[in-house]
Amino acid sequence: MSGPAELDIPLDRPGRSFGAMRLPWSHDESAYGQIVIPVIVINGAPGPTLLATAGVHGDEYEGQVVLSDLARDIEPSSLRGRLIIVPAANAPAAAIGRRTSPIDGGNLARVFPGKGDGGPTAQIAEGITRLLLPAADFVIDMHSGGRTLEYLPCAWARLPADKDLRARTLDALIAFGAPDAGVVAKPQAIGTFLAAAQSAGKVAISTELGGAGTLTPYSLRVAREGIARFLAFAGLTVPKPLAKPVRLLAVEPRHFVRSPGRGLFEPATSLGQSVAAGDIAGRLHDIERPDRAPETIRFEAPGIVMCRRVPARTEAGDVVAHLGLASPREALL
Numbered sequence: 399m400s401g402p403a404e405l406d407i408p409l410d411r412p413g414r415s416f417g418a419m420r421l422p423w424s425h426d427e428s429a430y431g432q433i434v435i436p437v438i439v440i441n442g443a444p445g446p447t448l449l450a451t452a453g454v455h456g457d458e459y460e461g462q463v464v465l466s467d468l469a470r471d472i473e474p475s476s477l478r479g480r481l482i483i484v485p486a487a488n489a490p491a492a493a494i495g496r497r498t499s500p501i502d503g504g505n506l507a508r509v510f511p512g513k514g515d516g517g518p519t520a521q522i523a524e525g526i527t528r529l530l531l532p533a534a535d536f537v538i539d540m541h542s543g544g545r546t547l548e549y550l551p552c553a554w555a556r557l558p559a560d561k562d563l564r565a566r567t568l569d570a571l572i573a574f575g576a577p578d579a580g581v582v583a584k585p586q587a588i589g590t591f592l593a594a595a596q597s598a599g600k601v602a603i604s605t606e607l608g609g610a611g612t613l614t615p616y617s618l619r620v621a622r623e624g625i626a627r628f629l630a631f632a633g634l635t636v637p638k639p640l641a642k643p644v645r646l647l648a649v650e651p652r653h654f655v656r657s658p659g660r661g662l663f664e665p666a667t668s669l670g671q672s673v674a675a676g677d678i679a680g681r682l683h684d685i686e687r688p689d690r691a692p693e694t695i696r697f698e699a700p701g702i703v704m705c706r707r708v709p710a711r712t713e714a715g716d717v718v719a720h721l722g723l724a725s726p727r728e729a730l731l
Contacts, residue, residue, distance in 0.1 A: 403525025543609020
């Protein structure tokens with residue numbers, strides 16, 4: 399069933415329109431309150447539509463900043479097509495800088511395509527899926543590592559089963575132009591916006607643009623230059639040549655290193671470092687039992703260190719690092 403989310407601006411209005419997707423939220427402080435999710439629509443000359451989202455996780459800041467800047471700065475006259483921007487898709491989580499919603503604890507990146515009769519987070523997903531996704535030809539959903547992870551700033555995508563869409567997705571990753579691009583052939587996460595977009599036949603990619611609960615000049619530069627190149631790839635602006643080749647990094651379940659228990663994780667590698675199977679990923683210190691020597695944790699596969707856990711304190715099952723294996727485009731197809 400359709401949910402209560404509504405847009406307060408038309409998608410076909412010429413020029414630049416600032417509005418919102420709104421859905422009711424009655425709570426102790428506001429009997430007739432609303433969840434208000436900013437939406438910006440910029441229409442230029444006739445052409446394709448790109449839907450750009452960020453803030454699906456509220457503690458991932460790069461996309462929120464870059465898309466907000468883009469919404470103000472890009473001129474409608476420079477576009478051949480339409481740009482729809484949602485800079486803080488999980489607005490309740492973005493407002494407090496948390497991964498999940500403070501309303502219902504929902505993780506927006508795990509509930510797509512959403513449920514109209516579900517909780518607030520599922521209703522946000524349903525609204526985006528129903529009101530915005532059908533209008534799009536291309537989708538970019540900008541993520542980073544948030545407060546608990548830090549990534550090599552990179553483009554990111556899952557590879558769909560359809561061969562043509564698979565090839566176009568790889569082309570889109572390369573066009574984004576980040577130095578690295580993570581490629582997941584068999585994703586374990588379900589309910590992502592990327593999965594919903596690809597199920598709808600859209601050319602859709604994501605990003606992992608740093609993280610660690612902060613912003614850096616480098617991660618923001620990768621984000622800004624990448625979204626500009628993706629606009630060109632989608633046909634909305636003039637194409638921009640790539641400065642250097644993109645390294646495609648295949649990510650598999652064996653590339654994830656998880657903590658075997660509770661303790662303080664001491665890393666032995668840095669982002670971007672090449673490792674071999676059996677190399678030491680780090681040591682886990684049991685501070686409650688100083689009589690015990692630290693436990694050595696090793697990589698099970700070779701690859702490039704793409705991601706690291708930021709807080710030293712870990713629990714059993716926490717990812718402390720993950721790798722990507724450099725792979726040619728032809729092998730990924």
